[in-house]
Every structure is written in C-alpha cells, then in structure tokens.
C-alpha cells in the first residue's frame with residue numbers, strides 16, 4: 233500500500249449521557265492511501281458515523297473525543313483549534329452524508345450552496361466560484377451543469393442530489409472524502425453508476441475515500457481495503473478481496489453468510505442472528521460474545537488484536553482458519569481497480 | 572405566477588364580500604342608532620324623518636345593497652357624531668396609527684430576530700436563558716400595565732420623555748407624520764416600544780425555535796463539513812430557512828397592530844384609529860364602526876396577499892405547488 237494520507241490511531245469518542253458514558257468509538261485505528269477506497273463496514277449503531285464526525289471535528293456535546301489521533305498527511309487534526317479545523321474541513325478532507333434529500337438546503341439554489349462552499353476556503357469572485365461549481369458538477373457526470381446550478385434541490389432526483397453532494401465534496405480536491413452510506417437511500421442501478429464514478433474519481437484524482445456502508449456487497453465491488461466495526465471497535469481489517477474470500481473474525485463471517493450469493497447491492501441485508509448490543513451495557517470481554525458461535529472461555533476477557541499475512545488483523549480469541557475459495561459473488565460487478 | 576395571483580385576488584374579494592355581510596349584519600344587530608343620536612324628548616316626526624333619511628325603514632337587504640353600492644363609489648357614509656365622511660375621518664387618523672405600528676414592528680424585528688438567533692444558536696447559555704425570560708414577560712404582562720410602567724419610569728420619574736400625545740408632524744406624501752423629527756421620536760418611542768413588546772416576545776421565541784431546528788438539520792452539518800464559517804451557516808442557511816414563519820407572523824402581527832393598537836393608543840393618548848374606534852363604539856357611531864371594520868378586513872386581506880407572494884420568493888417548493 234502507498235503512503236497513508238489518512239491514518240486514524242486509537243480514536244476514542246464518547247457521549248456522556250444519563251445512562252453513563254457511551255463509548256461509541258472505542259480505540260478505532262485504520263489508514264487509507266492515496267487513491268484508495270476503504271470500506272468501513274458494520275451494522276447500524278456500530279459507530280461508523282461517529283467515527284466520520286470525529287475525524288472531521290464535528291462531534292458536538294455531550295459527545296467528545298476522549299483520545300487518539302487523526303493524522304491527515306501527518307498532521308493531527310484532533311489537536312487543532314476550531315478555526316484551523318474549519319480551514320481543513322471541506323478543503324483537505326470532505327464528507328458526504330447518507331440522505332441526499334436532507335443534506336442540501338431545500339430553499340437555496342444548488343449554485344448558491346456550491347458558491348458558498350468554494351468561497352469558504354478560496355477568496356475568489358462569485359463568478360469564478362460559479363465556474364468551479366459548474367466544473368465540479370460536470371466531473372461527477374451531471375448533464376447540463378450550468379442549468380443545474382440554478383435548480384433547487386427538489387428539482388433533482390435522489391441520485392442527482394447525491395452526485396451534487398459528491399461534487400461539493402470534490403470542489404477543493406481534498407486528499408480524503410468520507411462518504412457515510414451515501415448510496416443507501418438510492419436504488420440499485422443509480423447506486424451502481426455512482427460507485428463506478430467514485431472508483432474512476434479515486435483513480436483519476438488520487439482522492440482517498442472512506443466508504444461507510446452496512447452493505448457488504450457494495451464493499452466487495454468497490455473497496456480496496458475493508459475495516460469491519462462492531463460496537464465501536466474495529467474487529468477485522470485487510471484487503472477487501474481477501475477478507476471477503478476468507479474472513480477471520482466470526483462477526484465478518486456472520487455478515488458474509490447473511491449475504492445471499494446473488495445479493496444485489498442496495499437490497500436489505502439479512503441480519504446476523506441476535507441484535508446489536510446497547511453501548512450502555514456491553515458484556516465484559518468480547519462485545520460479540522453473546523452472538524458468537526465460536527465463543528469460548530477466553531472470550532470474557534478483551535480479545536487481542538491478531539495479525540495475519542498481508543497485514544490483516546482480527547480482534548478475536550479464536551480467529552477462523554484461512555480458507556482458499558472463490559470470491560463471494562463472481563456475478564456482481566466489480567469497480568475495484570486492477571492494481 | 573399570474574394565475575396564482577388572479578386566484579389569490581379572487582379569494583381575497585370573496586373574503587371581503589363575506590366579511591362585509593357579516594359586519595353589516597353584526598352592526599345592524601346592535602340596534603337602531605337613531606335612539607342614541609337624538610334627544611329622547613324630541614318628537615316622533617323628527618324621529619321618523621331621521622329614520623327615513625338614513626334608510627332604516629327599508630328592508631335589510633336593501634340597506635345592504637345601498638351600503639355596498641355607496642362603498643363601491645368610495646362613499647362609506649357620514650359619521651353621526653362628527654358629521655364628516657367616515658372615510659375621510661378614518662384616513663385622517665391612519666397615518667398616526669401607521670407610523671406607530673410600523674415603528675413597533677421595526678423595533679420588534681430589529682431586536683427580536685438577532686436575540687432569537689442567539690438564543691437558538693446557544694440555547695444553553697445564560698444569556699439565552701435571560702432572553703427567553705424576557706420574551707415570556709413580553710407576552711404575558713398586560714400591555715396597558717407595561718405602558719403605565721413605562722410612563723411612570725421614563726416620563727414621570729426620569730422626565731426624559733413626554734408622557735403621551737403625538738409630537739409635531741410634517742407632511743410626507745400627503746400624510747402627517749411625526750417620525751420625521753427628533754421631537755416626534757421622543758413622543759413615539761414609548762408607545763411604539765409598548766406596542767412592540769408582545770411581538771418582540773413572539774418573534775424571539777419563533778426565531779429561537781426555528782434556529783434550533785435548522786441548526787440540527789443535516790444540511791447544516793453538511794455545510795459545516797464543507798468548512799463554512801459559523802457566521803455563514805447562520806447568515807445563509809438558518810436565516811433563509813426561518814424567514815418563512817417569520818414573514819407569516821410579521822404579516823399577521825402587522826395587520827393586528829394596525830387594527831388593534833387600541834390599548835396602547837388609549838394609554839398614551841395617541842390620536843390614531845384605535846382611539847377613534849373606541850370613541851365610536853361608546854357612542855354607537857355606526858358608519859364609523861362599519862367602515863373601520865371593512866377597512867380592517869381589507870388590510871388583513873392585502874397583507875396576507877403580500878405575505879403569500881413573499882412566500883413564493885422564499886420557498887421554491889411553494890412556487891411549484893402554486894404553479895401546478
């Protein structure tokens with residue numbers, strides 16, 4: 233892997249609530265290289281969004297970052313003052329959210345919102361900003377971008393809106409884009425188009441993506457690397473193809489088993505048996521133990537991080553033995569780069 | 572857009588007609604004004620001639636049509652008391668009320684929106700709580716009492732401002748206005764502030780609630796993720812999104828302030844329409860009451876129409892619905 237542009241180290245984010253301190257992100261580490269796409273996977277509530285907000289410094293009380301580092305090209309973002317962080321947000325690291333209906337302001341024209349985004353970092357005239365907005369729309373494959381600038385969000389389809397959001401994220405050619413389930417609300421064919429576009433952008437611009445999803449089929453077709461989260465912790469990491477072909481953590485295996493062979497991206501994912509534990513009362517030791525078929529006596533203590541070949545890791549006492557088998561779904565489209 | 576406008580104007584006309592019937596019937600039900608107008612000791616012949624002169628002997632619907640016909644010709648009748656055309660009478664009082672109401676609205680807006688924005692932006696701060704406490708006072712303490720307190724404090728105790736009445740006026744666009752001079756302002760500021768207080772409280776709460784809602788929306792989070800400064804987030808996103816409820820309330824309040832500034836006008840002895848209508852009601856000056864109510868209906872209808880048009884400008888989604 234090339235030099236990492238974003239390296240998250242032992243990130244801890246907690247919410248002080250009446251039910252106690254919720255460790256929504258509890259020692260998360262991962263890294264993404266230039267032009268690479270990292271799939272951040274996990275069931276709802278596993279802390280993926282909070283991880284994203286923490287990286288961007290968008291955690292609001294009662295939440296706080298309790299520890300760890302977010303290194304963007306070597307600079308620790310968690311130590312920055314709010315104005316310094318604002319200058320990085322959107323310029324060097326950008327974020328796209330899940331719901332394209334809600335992330336654009338319904339009463340402002342697309343152009344107005346994009347011009348504001350350009351001018352948040354660059355002191356250019358409105359005219360120049362508008363030109364850059366138009367170019368960004370063209371870059372993500374939006375037809376007649378000039379007219380779209382004068383549209384209001386409700387005049388665009390969901391897929392188009394999400395493209396606009398991605399175009400906004402691209403405005404300042406950031407080193408990293410965090411995409412928080414950006415295609416979950418879209419239908420399958422639109423999702424496929426956007427995934428292909430994102431793959432192309434990553435390859436052409438060198439932008440690194442952290443693609444948050446709870447849909448393993450998306451990851452298998454898009455991501456270079458994978459990072460599986462469970463209850464605020466990273467339970468497995470590794471190259472996407474390898475992890476999917478041969479998961480080492482029982483939770484990853486459970487997620488994969490629940491994906492039918494001909495699973496279409498975007499359709500609802502069957503659940504791993506059992507339900508996500510409440511962060512307020514996690515079992516001692518491995519948080520997955522109550523749902524784990526392989527759980528053994530050691531699992532009441534916190535499992536160690538196991539390191540395997542190709543830099544793979546799993547947070548487990550009894551990792552699954554590697555198997556050699558075909559990739560999960562040979563039928564589904566692959567947007568992964570050849571490299 | 573044109574279709575929308577025509578539709579709204581037709582609706583407005585219907586409202587005016589319906590209201591004119593209601594007002595006419597309502598006032599008719601109060602009773603025969605002749606008894607109030609003339610000396611109880613005067614003879615039957617005089618009584619009959621007056622009834623005939625004002626048309627009270629005709630059937631009700633005829634009276635209504637005569638009234639409407641006159642109204643369409645700009646004739647709303649003559650005051651029983653002042654012996655002047657009521658339109659002239661009311662319009663002569665309109666500028667005083669207009670400037671009082673507009674000054675009050677200006678005070679409420681210029682203070683209410685910034686205070687509400689702040690209270691919504693930092694809802695847990697001490698200053699926000701103080702602002703909210705003030706807003707509760709603003710619309711729970713009776714207007715007349717606050718008015719009296721203001722007079723006690725600023726006119727009687729401190730002697731800074733006059734205790735009532737209207738300052739010297741100059742003619743602007745055919746209207747006698749007092750806000751053209753500093754001395755005029757010294758007269759208007761207390762009653763205007765008194766009249767503004769309720770609206771101020773309302774605007775603060777409305778702005779605060781809207782700000783809190785918008786600040787927690789996804790698009791504000793997205794705007795922050797783009798690196799927009801907090802000033803820009805509030806100035807661009809929040810202000811534009813909360814402007815719709817604010818314009819609504821502004822419109823409604825402007826109408827009701829113009830129409831019902833009665834209490835403040837009475838306390839501060841302000842020679843506006845409010846005082847005129849109160850005086851007319853006590854002496855059952857029927858033409859003045861009817862004309863005044865019709866005028867109020869007109870005001871509300873026009874203000875609502877303007878508010879609707881502004882809405883379309885503010886929210887593109889409404890424009891679409893109106894067009895389809």
Ligand SMILES: Nc1ncnc2c1ncn2[C@@H]1O[C@H](COP(=O)(O)OP(=O)(O)O)[C@@H](O)[C@H]1O
Pocket residue numbers: 247249254256274275276277278279280281282283295511
């Ligand atoms: N504002 C908040 N207040 C309290 N707890 C929160 C808040 N936001 C998130 N959490 C906690 O963090 C957990 C992880 O949330 P999230 O990151 O949104 O999950 P995911 O994106 O993986 O579905 C939630 O289950 C919740 O317990």
Ligand code: SF4
Pocket residue numbers: 481482483518519520521522524525526527528530531535547548549550551
């Ligand atoms: S540590 Fe134990 S309980 Fe946890 S996943 Fe591994 S085997 Fe299952």
Ligand SMILES: [Mg+2]
Pocket residue numbers: 277280281282412413
């Ligand atoms: Mg989420």
